[in-house]
């Protein structure tokens with residue numbers, strides 16, 4: 520039986536370990552040729568020993584698949600542009616981009632250094648924008664040349680971006696930004712045959728295995744290992760395949776055996792007096808509207824005040 524991604528060329532950023540590695544292997548298992556990007560940094564984004572991308576390429580090849588490694592920094596124009604070039608040089612085309620690379624610098628806001636803010640914004644936001652721009656330029660050129668494009672981009676947000684997460688002001692802001700970028704990219708690129716969606720995953724990787732050790736642990740009785748990163752990849756592969764035609768600008772939470780469509784900001788109770796409010800009147804109206812509104816979901820990690 521032909522795989523879901525037969526003939527497709529797929530880039531996965533940050534695919535040397537964790538979720539990205541699982542995605543790369545899952546795409547290869549469905550017949551895709553894969554560009555495995557990873558800069559090989561530590562958990563905080565500081566330089567690590569070496570890129571683990573080559574190891575994932577060897578794993579894919581050992582299973583009979585085709586892959587090449589790319590060790591560039593996706594948050595630089597040179598790294599992002601050379602990543603798309605690597606796909607074109609090795610395989611002559613690009614069909615799917617999975618933006619996944621990233622790292623954390625967790626601190627409470629009062630202790631959050633400017634460097635930690637900038638580094639996390641850079642890797643997640645710029646690290647989504649630059650590869651997306653490089654891929655979009657190629658897809659637009661293909662569409663303008665009259666060649667059919669059924670391209671897919673899958674961005675990686677987080678529950679922190681959807682609800683906020685205590686101690687992760689930088690990361691939550693960056694991951695919420697990824698959602699905004701996803702909506703705009705989907706709206707702008709649809710006319711060229713490009714679909715853009717986002718996931719908010721949860722899985723056991725080096726990013727989470729210590730902070731959430733208990734929730735992330737594999738069951739000792741050999742039952743379903745819900746937090747294995749491989750559980751997130753099937754939806755990513757489908758979103759990255761031709762089969763997801765018509766699905767764009769959507770956000771999915773995915774972990775274990777569960778997939779949830781996230782429904783975003785939409786107008787709730789509203790009042791319009793047709794003239795300017797005084798501050799006291801605006802407050803009175805806001806209190807009435809809040810009483811009629813759905814209570815918000817709490818930010819992750821926020822206990823009772």
Ligand SMILES: NC(=O)c1ccc[n+]([C@@H]2O[C@H](COP(=O)([O-])OP(=O)(O)OC[C@H]3O[C@@H](n4cnc5c(N)ncnc54)[C@H](O)[C@@H]3O)[C@@H](O)[C@H]2O)c1
Pocket residue numbers: 532533534535536537538539556557558559560561562564591592593594619620621622642646675676677678719720721722723724725726727
């Ligand atoms: N693990 C979770 O539960 C979880 C939850 C929500 C969101 N996420 C997101 O999923 C993605 C993958 O996270 P993970 O848990 O697999 O983490 P991970 O640390 O296991 O993997 C991330 C990889 O990205 C690479 N990387 C970092 N900066 C890079 C750069 N500038 N260029 C290229 N590669 C770079 C790292 O070397 C690393 O191999 C991240 O965007 C993360 O924020 C993870």
